[in-house]
Amino acid sequence: MKAVICGAGIAGLALAQRLDTLGWTVTVLEQAPAPRAQGYMMDFFGPGYDAAARMGVLPAIRAYGYQVGELTYRDDRGRRRASLSYARFARMVDGQLVSIMRPDLETVLREALPDRVEVRYDARLTRIDQHPDRVEATAADGTVHRADLLVGADGIHSTVRRLAFGDEQRYLRHLGFHTAAWTFDDPEVRAAVGDDFALTDTTNRQLGCYVLRDDRVAVFAVHRTPDPALSADPQAALRREYAGLGWIAPRALAACPPAADIYYDQVAQIELPNWSDGRVVLVGDACQAVSLLAGQGASLAVAGAYLLAEQLARTDDDITAGLRGYQTLMRPLVAEKQQAARDGMAWFVPESPWRLRARRLALAAARLPGVDRLVASALVGKSSTLPRSQPATRRQDRTTR
Numbered sequence: 225m226k227a228v229i230c231g232a233g234i235a236g237l238a239l240a241q242r243l244d245t246l247g248w249t250v251t252v253l254e255q256a257p258a259p260r261a262q263g264y265m266m267d268f269f270g271p272g273y274d275a276a277a278r279m280g281v282l283p284a285i286r287a288y289g290y291q292v293g294e295l296t297y298r299d300d301r302g303r304r305r306a307s308l309s310y311a312r313f314a315r316m317v318d319g320q321l322v323s324i325m326r327p328d329l330e331t332v333l334r335e336a337l338p339d340r341v342e343v344r345y346d347a348r349l350t351r352i353d354q355h356p357d358r359v360e361a362t363a364a365d366g367t368v369h370r371a372d373l374l375v376g377a378d379g380i381h382s383t384v385r386r387l388a389f390g391d392e393q394r395y396l397r398h399l400g401f402h403t404a405a406w407t408f409d410d411p412e413v414r415a416a417v418g419d420d421f422a423l424t425d426t427t428n429r430q431l432g433c434y435v436l437r438d439d440r441v442a443v444f445a446v447h448r449t450p451d452p453a454l455s456a457d458p459q460a461a462l463r464r465e466y467a468g469l470g471w472i473a474p475r476a477l478a479a480c481p482p483a484a485d486i487y488y489d490q491v492a493q494i495e496l497p498n499w500s501d502g503r504v505v506l507v508g509d510a511c512q513a514v515s516l517l518a519g520q521g522a523s524l525a526v527a528g529a530y531l532l533a534e535q536l537a538r539t540d541d542d543i544t545a546g547l548r549g550y551q552t553l554m555r556p557l558v559a560e561k562q563q564a565a566r567d568g569m570a571w572f573v574p575e576s577p578w579r580l581r582a583r584r585l586a587l588a589a590a591r592l593p594g595v596d597r598l599v600a601s602a603l604v605g606k607s608s609t610l611p612r613s614q615p616a617t618r619r620q621d622r623t624t625r
C-alpha cells in the first residue's frame with residue numbers, strides 16, 4: 225500500500241514513521257523549503273506521550289526537553305503575583321510531561337524515519353483527484369503523486385481539507401484570540417527571566433518570555449480580539465496591541481522581527497463531521513485542532529497519527545474500515561479537549577481584574593494537596609491516555625455500516 229502525506233509537521237512525520245513500520249510505502253510532501261526552524265515551547269503530555277513511548281521516540285523527545293522552573297505571572301515591575309511550578313504540573317499528570325520546542329519535536333520524528341521514506345520539501349500540494357482504485361495528489365510544480373491513500377497532515381489551515389471537504393469557514397471556530405511567537409537575543413531579559421516561563425499578569429493580553437538552550441529569549445504573546453482577520457503587518461500590529469505593558473515587554477516588542485520571522489495566527493479549533501472522504505483522510509490540526517488553550521494539540525497529533533496507522537493495519541486493505549475506526553476512537557477524546565479549552569478561556573487570559581485575582585488565588589490553592597488535581601483538570605481537561613483500539617475486522621465493519 226502507498227500513502228502520500230501532505231505536511232511534514234508533527235502529525236505527518238509521526239504517521240510516516242508508523243505507516244512505514246507497518247509496511248506501507250510513504251512519500252511526504254512539505255511546502256516549506258526546509259524543516260521549519262520557527263516555533264514555540266510546548267508541553268507534551270497525555271495521549272501523544274503514550275503513543276511516542278510505543279513508537280520508541282520518547283527517549284529522544286526527553287533528550288530535547290527543557291527543565292522549566294516555574295510558570296510565573298509578573299506585574300509591571302517584574303514582581304511575582306502568581307506561579308505554578310512545573311514539577312507540580314508534572315506531578316498532576318503523573319510525571320508524564322516533557323517541555324519541548326516544536327521544531328525539536330519535529331526533528332526527533334524526522335530522524336526516526338528510515339531513508340526509504342521520501343520527504344520532499346518545497347512541494348506544495350495544490351490539487352486532488354480521487355478515483356475508485358487510487359488518489360492523485362498534484363504538487364505546485366505539476367508532479368502527480370499516485371497513492372492508495374492521501375493524508376492531509378497540513379495543519380489548521382489545511383489545503384487538503386479545503387479541496388476535499390470545502391472552505392475553512394465551515395469548520396474553523398475562532399476562539400477570540402490572536403497569538404504570536406518570536407525569538408531575540410537580549411542578555412538583560414535573559415537574566416531577568418532565568419529558568420521561568422514568565423508571563424505578564426494582565427487582563428485581555430499576555431506576553432511571556434522564556435530562555436532557550438542557545439541563550440536566545442523566546443516570546444509568546446496572546447491577546448483577545450473578536451476579529452479573526454490577521455494584520456498584514458504583524459510586527460506593527462503586535463507593537464500596537466501590547467504597547468504599555470511593563471517589565472521586559474518593551475524590550476521584547478522592540479526586538480519583534482518582520483513578518484517572515486514571526487509565528488502569528490488566530491487561536492481556533494477545527495470541527496468537521498467526517499475526517500475522511502474516500503481515499504482522503506485528515507490527521508492532526510487539519511481535523512482536530514484543539515488550540516493552544518488546550519495545550520495538547522501536538523500530543524493529539526501524535527496520538528491521532530498512531531491510531532490511524534494502527535487502524536489501517538488492523539483492517540488490512542479495507543481502507544474505509546480503518547478510517548472509520550480511527551475517527552471513532554479519536555473523536556471523543558478531541559471533543560473533550562476542545563470543550564476543556566473553551567471552558568478554560570476565561571482563566572487563560574482573564575477579561576477582568578476580578579478574574580485575574582481569582583486566578584492568582586486558584587494558583588496559590590494549587591499548592592494544596594488535592595486541589596492540585598482540580599486545577600490540573602481545569603487547565604487540561606480530564607487526564608487522558610491513548611484510546612485502546614478494538615480489533616476492527618471486516619466482518620465487524622459490515623455489521624456496523
Ligand SMILES: Cc1cc2nc3c(=O)[nH]c(=O)nc-3n(C[C@H](O)[C@H](O)[C@H](O)COP(=O)(O)OP(=O)(O)OC[C@H]3O[C@@H](n4cnc5c(N)ncnc54)[C@H](O)[C@@H]3O)c2cc1C
Nearest residue numbers: 231233234235255266267349378379508509520521522523
Ligand atoms: C503558541 C502555541 C503554543 C502551543 N502549545 C502547545 C502545547 O503546549 N502542547 C501541545 O501539545 N500543543 C501545543 N500547540 C499546538 C501544536 O503546535 C499543534 O497542535 C501541532 O503543531 C499540530 O501539528 P500538525 O502536524 O497537525 O500541524 P502543523 O504543525 O501545522 O504542520 C503542518 C505542516 O503542513 C505543511 N503544509 C501546509 N500546507 C501544505 C501544503 N498545501 N502542501 C504541503 N505542505 C503543507 C506546513 O508547512 C507544516 O509543516 C501550540 C500551538 C501554538 C500556536
